Amino acid sequence: MFHKEGFKIITIAAIVVVLGILGADKFVDIDWLVKVIQITFLVFFILILQFFRNPKRTTLINDEHIIAPVDGKVVVIEEVEEPEYFKDKRIQVSIFMSPLNVHVTRYALSGLVKYSKYHPGKYLVAWHPKASTENERTTIVVENTVFGEVLYRQIAGAMAKRIVNYAEVGQKVTQGTDAGFIKFGSRVDLYLPLGTKINVKIGDSVKGGEQIVASK
CATH class of the missing domain: 1.20.5 (Single alpha-helices involved in coiled-coils or other helix-helix interfaces)
Known part of the structure; x- marks a missing residue:
C-alpha cells in the first residue's frame, strides 16, 4: 500500500x-x-x-499513552523552553527519519486540534539544533483529556521540500490515524508536559502508530 x-x-x-x-x-x-x-x-x-509506502499499523488506542507519530530514531530527550505556543518548559522528544523510513505522520494521541500553523523556513539537516525553529515546519497542538495539550512539530530536513499536514483547528482526531506526510528526510518533535513518563531512550528506533513513547 x-x-x-x-x-x-x-x-x-x-x-x-x-x-x-x-x-x-x-x-x-x-x-x-x-x-x-x-x-x-x-x-x-x-x-x-x-x-511512499504506507504499511498498515495496529494502534491500541489509549488516552494514557503517547505513541510514536513516525518511524525513526530518537535523537533528543530533554527539558526545553517551547517558544511558539506554550512559552514554558516542556519535555522534547525528537524522532529523526532517514529517507529509508516510512514518512507517514500519525496522530500520537486522540483529542481536539487546538492549533495548526505552517512556517516557511530553511532546510538545515533535520538533526541540527536550530532545525526546530528555523526550518520549514508545521506546529500542531492536540488537547487530550489525560495529558492536556500536547504539541508536535513536523520539520523539513535538508532533502525534504514539502510538508503535508492534515490537522485543522477544531477537528477531533484519533490516535494512530493519518496526520500528514513529510517528503524526503525529516524530523518530528513532541513537546510533552513536565512529569510525563518517557518510555524510550536516545538511540532507540521507534515504530509510528504502535510504539508507546510516553505515558502517565
Whole structure:
C-alpha cells in the first residue's frame, strides 16, 4: 500500500523509468551500458516506491499513552523552553527519519486540534539544533483529556521540500490515524508536559502508530 501523497510522483516516475529503459535499449549500442542504465532506472523506481509506502499499523488506542507519530530514531530527550505556543518548559522528544523510513505522520494521541500553523523556513539537516525553529515546519497542538495539550512539530530536513499536514483547528482526531506526510528526510518533535513518563531512550528506533513513547 502506498500513501496518497505519492500517487502523482509514482506515476511520473513510472513514465520516466519506462521511457528510460526503452530509450536505453533503442539509442545505446553498448550492451553492458544498456543494462547499467536500465538497472539504474529500476533501482530509482524501487526507491520511490519504498519511500511512499504506507504499511498498515495496529494502534491500541489509549488516552494514557503517547505513541510514536513516525518511524525513526530518537535523537533528543530533554527539558526545553517551547517558544511558539506554550512559552514554558516542556519535555522534547525528537524522532529523526532517514529517507529509508516510512514518512507517514500519525496522530500520537486522540483529542481536539487546538492549533495548526505552517512556517516557511530553511532546510538545515533535520538533526541540527536550530532545525526546530528555523526550518520549514508545521506546529500542531492536540488537547487530550489525560495529558492536556500536547504539541508536535513536523520539520523539513535538508532533502525534504514539502510538508503535508492534515490537522485543522477544531477537528477531533484519533490516535494512530493519518496526520500528514513529510517528503524526503525529516524530523518530528513532541513537546510533552513536565512529569510525563518517557518510555524510550536516545538511540532507540521507534515504530509510528504502535510504539508507546510516553505515558502517565
